[in-house]
Amino acid sequence: MKRSYTLAATxxxxxxxxxxxxxxxxxxxxxxxxxxxTSAAASATAAATASAAASAASxxxxxxGDGSVTIGIMSxxxxxxxxxxxxxxxxxNAFADQQGWKVVTxxxxxxxxxxxxxxxxCKQNVDMVAVAASELKDALQAxxxxxxxxxxxxxxxxxxxxxxxxxxxxxxxxxxxLFATGYAAGLAMKDKGVTKAGFIxxxxxxxxxxxxxxxxxxxxxxxxxxxxxxxYTGDFxxxxxxxxxxxxxxxxxxxxxxxxxxxxxxxxxxxxxxxxVLTVTPGTDRCEDTTTPFSISSIFDPGVYFAAALxxxxxxxxxxxxxxxxxxxxxxxxxxxxxxxxxxxxxxxxTEIKSIGDGTVDVDALVAGGASASPAAS
Amino acid sequence: MTITSTPPTxxxxxxxxxxxxWSQVLTTLLLYVVSISVALLIAGLLVSLTGAxxxxxxxxxxxxxxxxxxxxxxxxxxxxxxxxxxxxxxxATSAGLFSIGQEGQVVIGATVGAMVAIYxxxxxxxxxxxxxxxxxxxxxxxxxxAALLYxxxxxxxxxxxxxLVYIAYQVVFxxxxxxxxxxxxGQNVASPQSDxxxxxxxxxxxGEYPGLNFSSLVVIAVLLAVGARIVLNRTTWGFxxxxxxxxxxxxxxxxxxxVLLGSLALMISGAFAGFLGGALLTGGSHRLQPxxxxxxxxxxxxxxxxxxxxxxxxxxxxxxxxxxxxxGGFLASTGVPRYIVDVVTAILVLAIVFxxxxxxxxxxxxxxxxxxxxATGGAA
Numbered sequence: 028m029k030r031s032y033t034l035a036a037t038x039x040x041x042x043x044x045x046x047x048x049x050x051x052x053x054x055x056x057x058x059x060x061x062x063x064x065t066s067a068a069a070s071a072t073a074a075a076t077a078s079a080a081a082s083a084a085s086x087x088x089x090x091x092g093d094g095s096v097t098i099g100i101m102s103x104x105x106x107x108x109x110x111x112x113x114x115x116x117x118x119x120n121a122f123a124d125q126q127g128w129k130v131v132t133x134x135x136x137x138x139x140x141x142x143x144x145x146x147x148x149c150k151q152n153v154d155m156v157a158v159a160a161s162e163l164k165d166a167l168q169a170x171x172x173x174x175x176x177x178x179x180x181x182x183x184x185x186x187x188x189x190x191x192x193x194x195x196x197x198x199x200x201x202x203x204x205l206f207a208t209g210y211a212a213g214l215a216m217k218d219k220g221v222t223k224a225g226f227i228x229x230x231x232x233x234x235x236x237x238x239x240x241x242x243x244x245x246x247x248x249x250x251x252x253x254x255x256x257x258x259y260t261g262d263f264x265x266x267x268x269x270x271x272x273x274x275x276x277x278x279x280x281x282x283x284x285x286x287x288x289x290x291x292x293x294x295x296x297x298x299x300x301x302x303x304v305l306t307v308t309p310g311t312d313r314c315e316d317t318t319t320p321f322s323i324s325s326i327f328d329p330g331v332y333f334a335a336a337l338x339x340x341x342x343x344x345x346x347x348x349x350x351x352x353x354x355x356x357x358x359x360x361x362x363x364x365x366x367x368x369x370x371x372x373x374x375x376x377x378t379e380i381k382s383i384g385d386g387t388v389d390v391d392a393l394v395a396g397g398a399s400a401s402p403a404a405s
Numbered sequence: 406m407t408i409t410s411t412p413p414t415x416x417x418x419x420x421x422x423x424x425x426x427w428s429q430v431l432t433t434l435l436l437y438v439v440s441i442s443v444a445l446l447i448a449g450l451l452v453s454l455t456g457a458x459x460x461x462x463x464x465x466x467x468x469x470x471x472x473x474x475x476x477x478x479x480x481x482x483x484x485x486x487x488x489x490x491x492x493x494x495x496x497a498t499s500a501g502l503f504s505i506g507q508e509g510q511v512v513i514g515a516t517v518g519a520m521v522a523i524y525x526x527x528x529x530x531x532x533x534x535x536x537x538x539x540x541x542x543x544x545x546x547x548x549x550x551a552a553l554l555y556x557x558x559x560x561x562x563x564x565x566x567x568x569l570v571y572i573a574y575q576v577v578f579x580x581x582x583x584x585x586x587x588x589x590x591g592q593n594v595a596s597p598q599s600d601x602x603x604x605x606x607x608x609x610x611x612g613e614y615p616g617l618n619f620s621s622l623v624v625i626a627v628l629l630a631v632g633a634r635i636v637l638n639r640t641t642w643g644f645x646x647x648x649x650x651x652x653x654x655x656x657x658x659x660x661x662x663x664v665l666l667g668s669l670a671l672m673i674s675g676a677f678a679g680f681l682g683g684a685l686l687t688g689g690s691h692r693l694q695p696x697x698x699x700x701x702x703x704x705x706x707x708x709x710x711x712x713x714x715x716x717x718x719x720x721x722x723x724x725x726x727x728x729x730x731x732x733g734g735f736l737a738s739t740g741v742p743r744y745i746v747d748v749v750t751a752i753l754v755l756a757i758v759f760x761x762x763x764x765x766x767x768x769x770x771x772x773x774x775x776x777x778x779x780a781t782g783g784a785a
Contacts, residue, residue: 099738131740137696138598139689140734143479147469147738162596165690173614174475232582233595 087343088128090154090177096128098337099148101141101166102159105264106134108290109319111310111329115159115183118330122337141166149175155340157181157333164188179347181336183329185234192348197332201234202241203355203383206390207363208307208325209245210379212283213253214372215305215322215365216246221282222253227272227295228287229263237394238287244394256281264290273298283307283322293319314366322369327353327361356384436760444756448749457741462749469735470728474617476735481619484727485626486511486681490705491712491719492626492633493677498714499637500670501650506551506566507678508702509573510544514682516577517543519587519693522602522686529605536606537683544679545672547573552668562671570702578695587693599693608688620688626723629677633716646670678702704730704754711757722757729753 088096100119104112116132123130131151136144145166148156156175158166161184169175170193180194187198212224226242228235243255256276260268269291273284277298283305286295292309296319299306305322312324332353339345355361362380365373382388449459470480490507497504518540525532551569554560578597580587587599612618637643649656649666657663685697708726712719733750737743 131738133737133743135743137699138694139685139697139699143734144738147735150468150735151738164596165692230578230582230597232597 087179087345088126088154088340090179091152093152096123096126097151097153097155098123098128098130099151099153099156100130100132100134100159101136101144101148101156101163102132102134103136103138103162104134104160105290106132106159108264108292110289110292110308112159112289114311114328114330115157115333116330118328118334119157119337122334122341126341136163138162138165142169145169146172146174149178153178155179155181157183159183159329161185161188167191167194170194179340179345181333181340181345183332184350187350190348190350195336195345195347196350197329197336197353198350199327199332199353199361200355201237202390202394204325204327204361204363205238205241206245206248206394207355207376207380207383208285208323209242210248211245211323211325211363211365211372211376212242212285212305212307213246213249214375215369216253216283217250218369218372219282219305222250223279223281224253224255225273225276225279225281225284226255226257226287227269227276227284228257228259229265229289229291230261231259235259235287241390241394242285242287244390244396248393260288260291262291263288266291266294270294270298277302277304285309285325296321312364314364320367322366324364324366325361326364331360354384356380356382433760433764436763437757440756440759441753444752448752451745451748451752452741455742455745457739461739462736462741465736465739465741466729466732468732469738470732473615474612475615476731478612478617478619480724480727480731481623482727483730484723484725485620485623486685486701487705487708487726488626488630488719488723489622489677489681489684490702491708491723492630492716493674494706494709495712495714495716495719496633496637496646496677497670497674498709499643499646499650500667501653502555502562502667502671504548504551504562504566504671504674505706506548506569506573506702507674507705508698508700509566509570510547510675510678511682511685511698511702512570512573512577513547514540514544514679515686515693515697516580516587516682517679518683518686519580519599519602522606523587523600529603532603532606533608533687536602536687537680540683540686541676541680544682545676547679548671548675549668552671555671556664556668574695577693577697581693581695589692597695601692602687604691606687607691608684610688620684622684622688625684627720630716630720637716678705707754707758711761713761725757726754 086092098119100106100116102112102115106112106116112134116130116134120130122128131148131153133144133148141163142165145156145158146169149169149172156166156169156178158164158181161182164182167180167182167188170178170180170191182188182194182196184196184198188196190196216222216224224246226239228239239255239257243257246253246255256279258272258276260272262268269286269288273286273295276284281304284295284299285307286292286299287309288295289309296306298304300320307323307325308321309325311328311330312326313319313321314324332351336345336351353361363376365371365376379388383390448462452459452462468476470476490511493507494504518536521539522532522536525535527535547569548566551560551562551565554565555562581597581599582588584590584595589595589598589600609621610618611621611624637647645656645659645661646666648659649661649663653663681701682698685699685701686693690697704726705723708719708723712722729750733746736749737746
């Protein structure tokens with residue numbers, strides 16, 4: 028027994044020494060390739076810088092000159108979610124079909140595996156890698172990998188990803204869009220005579236907390252004494268949990284529910300429809316949807332941003348190293364649309380959106396100033 | 406039922422043993438051939454349903470895992486974590502404890518490792534070593550909870566370790582969503598992940614792209630597997646551990662403390678998984694993310710199962726699983742839907758797990774029948 032302990036103690040001492048030896052040897056190789064990130068950062072920086080600088084004039088759209096154009100899409104979520112990610116892919120497919128391009132989609136990517144998946148797409152000779160959400164921003168570490176030499180990169184940056192010369196991104200702002208959505212919800216609630224709303228989202232993340240606060244501020248701008256019950260289910264795609272949360276909110280008497288979700292959106296919307304509760308879309312325009320009708324469409328559609336970038340790409344005019352910021356009240360999207368009977372309030376809503384766009388309404392101050400969402404009792 | 410037997414002689418005993426060994430090997434081979442063929446057939450059908458060509462899918466799996474030096478390196482990178490989990494599992498299983506909480510221990514190891522790597526200051530190599538040691542201690546401590554519950558309150562290890570996985574997920578998620586703890590800094594809307602750890606504390610890689618290049622974790626994993634085999638089979642400690650696993654009563658009579666040795670085995674298994682968490686942090690994503698484990702804790706268990714708790718046999722099995730993981734990722738990038746890729750790889754994994762599971766069940770059923778027959782005979 029004693030010998031075993033001696034052996035174990037020796038191993039415990041030797042292991043760190045071996046590791047230290049390995050570290051000493053590796054300073055030059057630690058930024059090298061493969062599994063990832065780091066891949067080739069040092070060795071390929073010069074080439075990639077040159078490539079980025081020449082990006083806009085690098086023969087877009089067929090940047091690799093193989094006679095065809097292939098767009099690789101990376102998505103952290105399900106691209107059959109009937110919402111945010113599906114829209115991203117659908118708009119890309121529609122545009123690609125018109126142009127005779129090919130689209131390869133890889134969805135449900137774990138952020139830890141983003142770099143490998145980006146490298147895999149590069150090895151498929153894609154001309155552009157499009158990252159559908161900033162959650163996968165680590166994939167951008169592959170921009171300097173030799174396997175991705177010459178590939179153009181697009182990121183749907185949401186709140187913004189730190190810009191480098193190797194990619195272009197589209198960004199928007201949570202506060203204005205969600206405030207306007209809340210304002211629209213407030214108009215609808217006032218019309219129906221209700222003062223309680225529900226907000227259901229996935230994990231309790233910074234952006235979802237910010238979205239809840241801005242949505243609440245928007246409602247309270249119309250109905251000062253309105254309350255918003257916020258539920259974090261922990262998962263954007265878990266329909267069962269989302270439906271359970273929605274049922275609990277309905278039992279508490281909410282008259283409008285905003286499912287700020289991914290794949291679980293429709294489950295909540297269907298329940299809301301069955302119980303006569305108003306509901307709002309999280310990102311896409313579904314005013315014409317007859318299967319699962321929505322009362323309000325909050326449109327911050329990543330597919331529209333991407334389609335605009337693809338248009339520039341097709342013309343050879345998509346510069347790397349730049350961000351395009353989409354502003355509510357300035358650009359066609361993001362925007363908010365009242366559906367069906369509620370469309371009579373569209374004029375009032377448009378006026379508010381315009382005021383937000385030209386800065387007359389300081390949304391950030393309104394959101395920071397007061398409106399606080401109340402956690403749901405469920 | 407009557408049991409007849411011929412008097413055994415050394416010659417015919419040897420011959421019978423040899424024939425039985427050969428027939429066992431042939432049966433095993435046949436089982437593998439059949440199960441893999443069936444799996445390939447089902448996988449091919451599924452891929453065809455998506456409109457893709459099954460042959461091209463096979464080519465894509467090969468291309469992503471074995472076609473060149475870089476792909477081979479990726480397969481090794483994917484195999485090493487599985488091997489480490491499997492080796493740790495072998496140690497716990499040798500003591501008769503079936504821990505299935507490695508996934509949680511990996512996550513906790515990565516979390517502790519991230520705290521060390523981000524908050525500790527000093528030379529990079531030292532930070533790396535301390536990070537890995539801290540991660541191993543974190544994993545061991547997480548496993549110690551299960552040991553405590555088992556030996557103090559009799560809570561089955563399978564249950565406690567499984568439930569601890571889900572608590573671990575919440576712990577890591579909490580850590581990466583709290584700005585005062587580990588959440589990424591300097592962002593307007595911060596992501597649920599930590600900052601990237603300093604690059605002089607990254608686990609080194611061997612070789613360079615586009616040649617064969619892989620993480621030094623591969624070497625560490627193989628050394629751990631060989632070391633575990635030696636310790637389990639060639640040391641007094643290993644003997645005691647196996648004795649405890651095979652017959653706890655006899656072990657206790659021989660002076661083995663089940664509480665001490667069993668707890669230690671569980672903690673060592675946890676330390677392996679925790680160490681792996683630290684290695685994934687320092688050699689993989691370089692930052693803590695909730696999905697950092699990428700299910701290696703679960704897949705590593707399957708490796709141990711297929712390798713029949715033999716750390717050396719776990720090396721090729723882990724490599725096979727690594728090939729599937731690397732090839733599966735590449736297959737997804739060819740346009741085959743992700744869910745089909747997941748199903749295809751799961752079917753192939755099942756094909757590999759099926760023969761040992763089938764043989765184990767068959768042995769158990771035979772043993773029970775024999776025991777019943779003997780009991781009936783004895784009673785008569």
